Amino acid sequence: MRHLSRLAALCGVLFAHPVLAAPTWAGAWGYAPADSSAQDPEQPAGTYRYRVRLTQAGDAMQLSFSNAEGDRPLAIAAASIASPSGPLGTDIGGNPVHPIRFSGHLGAAMPRGHTLVSDPVTAPFHAGQDVIVSVTFSTPARPGRTNLGLEMAFAPASTGKPVFTPIQARSYLSLVSVRAAQAPCTVVAFGDSITDGFLALSPQTRGWPGRLAERLAALPPARRCGVVNMGISGNRVLREGRAISALDRFWRDVASVPNVTHVIFLEGINDIGAGGDRGADAVTPEQLVHGYRQFVARAHALGIKVIGGTLTPALHAGYMSPAKEQTRLAVNNSIRNGRIFDGVVDFDAAVRNPAAPSDLRAEYDPGDHLHPNDAGLRAMGNAVDLNLLAPPK
Template identity: 75%
Template sequence: MRIPIILAACGLAFSAVPANAQTAPVWAGAWGYAPADSGAGEPVQPAGTYRYRVRLSQAGNAMQLTFSNAEGDAPLAISQVTVASPIGAAGTEPRGNTVHPIVFGGKPGIALPRGRTAISDPLVLPLTNAQDVIVSVTFSTPTRPGRTNLGMEMAFAPSAPQAAFTPIKARPYLSLVSVRAPAAPCTVVAFGDSITDGYLGLSAQTRGWPGRLAERMAQLPAARRCGVVNMGISGNRVLRAGRAVSALERFWRDVASVPNVTHVVFLEGINDIGGSGSGADAVTPEDLLNGYRQFVARAHALGIKVIGGTITPAFRAGYMSPAKEQVRQAVNAAIRTGKVFDGVVDFEAAVRNPAAPADLRPEFDPGDHLHPNDAGLRAMGDAVNLALLTPRG
């Protein structure tokens, strides 16, 4: 006989839910972190356990985890995964009496060859919107995660007796959390580069402007609420590989694979502009707009709407120039016509300096003149018109 464990206050209730409790279950994305490559100079971690603190953006009665080695440079092996309620409002310490195992085909571990992903068996348990969970992942092999995470609570401990967990800043191998719900009206994938990823946004639980969007969605009635999945990658480009494969290539991996995806909020292109060369190697507005149209065509083929974001100011960033700034402005002008995407979010207007529109507002500029700080990312999340993100039908 299986005895459910019920927690009071903000804990998880890991109790079985009858299979017939819902008639038309819908799986939907509730959290995401797109995989990206780690550089050859990144430090290698020994076999050990990562703890990830994850905030869900959708309620449900079961969860399923996706782990990715899509951009890895060596095969990996997962020996154990667990999910638990956190002890407190911050940190990665799991509440001991809530730990629940995750399995893969009924087994506790699974191999992750290079370029592969693995999806767990469903874990049946009640989940609430905006709930935090601790996902603990033990690898029996060394790992070398990409070091681009700044806005997510996580910790690592080597597989050694009495080894302590210490905070670490790295991309998680957990790439998607999906939940099963009687009704999941819509799921939004936030797609972009470091500004979407949340680089320089240090909020522990609210990662980047998509995290602020998820906070706003959480205040809506359940029938109107979209889950939000952040698939930003620092250094990513639209037209060619940068950090990870190009946006056009990773559409299938990081958008189409998200269950119940109905919308994409797309913000990408500054790395294409800033990172391009001169002459024949220069990226033109039409080059970038053609890339956008290709992305939209892929989405429309699957019935997904794409909301385009204007590119935020970056004139004084190291890789920009007056000519490249003209490209950015021309691309934004085309986006604002409403003819490229299914809707528009004017991110540029939300963070630009009124006195110098090619620059970030001083209070939003952390000093690199490219990445908005937490206040700027919050303003971007507030700039999204929720009326653009409505359930199908």
């Protein structure tokens, strides 16, 4: 009995103190890979620099590089991280450079279709911090085109001091994760060009997901979510467009993100616009809703909640028509009322013209009648009800 009393007393001491949760790896930045074409310029062997803004704090960092949709095998000769020397650009000045290793090696092969994950780099990182990631390829590469102003630069291999020139291309860096003492939730922003960041607020913020990250960063620590932007300009839900379909890339661009708890899904306008007005080539509301339900089923199987976004106005965009607009309206009605998703963000209501609801507000329309401008993207980021992103209990 005396031994039992001592054990009970010991248990009382143990349970009187809270058990600290183990650190968690969580996504802090993302850039979904997309295909290149023969029209995209080939780059010689050399070094790419990417400026990324972290949306999650931690005491270590891990990088993923992707050749998932590349047209050739690649070889990484070296990779590193450093702090930028100024508020803009990719220059690192004389700041310390921290080499990145892959299974203990400074370089690694990256065959077509493969993703390469680095060893962790232990150092303190904070939300909102900009980091310059450099990766040197010893092989020529053909990065896919992009219409996004992510700050990046390239320097061809040289025996002298490398000279970096700004470029616009899809990043081979696809995911940045951090080891966080507290990571209540991680949100993947999933969609097409409007999520990708076309006409984005800034190269670092990258559109409405960046604005959402700013809002989340202002919450108490127990409510802060990291945000990973996995939009691809031209992507479709049901079939291959730019990159593989949304349904197929769920596993690559959502399930692979550590600690993912929520997805905000905004996609479908490219399916409608690229289809016909009627007949077999037309995409129907029922087909898109079926695709949405398939996406949600994949997420729910992993315990991930999906918040659906209504499709933003586009009647006078080049690939739209009155018949396609009716499809958009029907899809939005299903999103709002069809119990497809775990919650809804009414992006349509946030940016539409009250006097002409099939059009963007004039102050949000850059002229292509499809992609909201900076002010419109900010309005979209502000439209997300943060209560929808409450950490899992």
